Each structure stands twice: as C-alpha cells, then as structure tokens.
Amino acid sequence: MTEIKKNIKFTTPDNIDLTKKTIEYFMESGFKHIETLGKNLKFGRGSIASNMWTFNPLKWKSDIDVKIIEQEINADFNINATGQIPTQKEEILWDIFIDNYKNYLTDSKFDFNTKNRKALNATKSNSLKYVGWALLGGIIGGIPAGLIAYWTEINSIASIGAVGGAIGLLTKKINDNKEKSTL
Secondary structure (H helix, E strand, O other), X not given: OOEEEEEEEEEOOOOOOHHHHHHHHXXXXXXXXXXXXXXXXXXXXXXXXXXXXXXXXXXXXXXXXXXXXXXXXEEEEEXXXXXOOOOHHHHHHHHHHHHHHHHHHHOOOOOHHHHHHHHHHHHHHHHHHHHHHHHHHHHHHHHHHHHHHHHHOOOHHXXXXXXXXXXXXXXXXXXXXXXXXXX
C-alpha cells in the first residue's frame, strides 16, 4: 500500500475562529466533515476503489485529523495512494493544498479555491502525459507479445506483454523525472 503522510503545525493570530475556518476550508475543498470531538476535527475523502479512476490526487482516499489548542493547529494528513504511482507533481499538489490551508487561516483575504484549482490543473496536465507514456509502453510491449501469442496460440501472453510494457515505461518515466528534480 502506498501512503503519503504529511503533518503541519503552526500558530495563528488571535481572534480567529479556527474551528469554523477549518471546516470551511475542507468542506469547500470537497472533503466530508466526519466528526468533531471537542477541538479535534476529522475530515475524509475518496475510497480505495475511486483511487484507481481519478486524475485528481485530492480525491484519493484520505483522512485528515486537525487538533486545535487555543490558536495552534496540528494537522495530520494521511493519503492512501493505493492504485496510483504518485509522481512528484502529485506530492507537490498536496504540499500546496496544505500550505493553502495555513495561508487561509492566517490571511482572511486569501483565495484558496483559485490557488488549489490552479495547482490541480497543472497536476492533471502532467498526469495526462503519463497516460500517454503508459499507452506507448503498452504498444511497445503488446506488439511483440501479440506475435508470440499468435505463434504459440496462448492469447494471455499478449495481455501480459501490453500491461508489462505499460507499467514498465510508466514507472521508468516517473523515476526519471524524480531523478531529474533531485539533481
């Protein structure tokens, strides 16, 4: 199981209703307010099944626990990325989403919806490039495997070759991009 875990801890200026603003941020961002226990808030979104079909990392199965002590926020983000191969852009999207939460609580005029939407659109565009690489890998692996399947009359070889090629090229491209960004 692939998990992304993030934590943010910060103090806000006085005279802010942190509970109300926290609920506003996550509800307007499409999360469900699961429970409130005192000043502890829990939000969630997505499911493992929907992880496999969405190009929106913010819709992945996720649980967010926010603890409010006076004017201090301590939030844990647990993102279950089962069915995904998280790219650096997708992890950066979560970082932006979390930073925008902090900015919203510390700046009453901060437009988090626009900022989150802009970051999400850039991430989706990047994800579509990876779909293209997966299709190309499927063709590269599927054609020779299809010929072998034809000659041996074992049809499943074609599927195995196409899937293997897609996953292989996709994984290579994701890892290449991670290496480039660390140089």
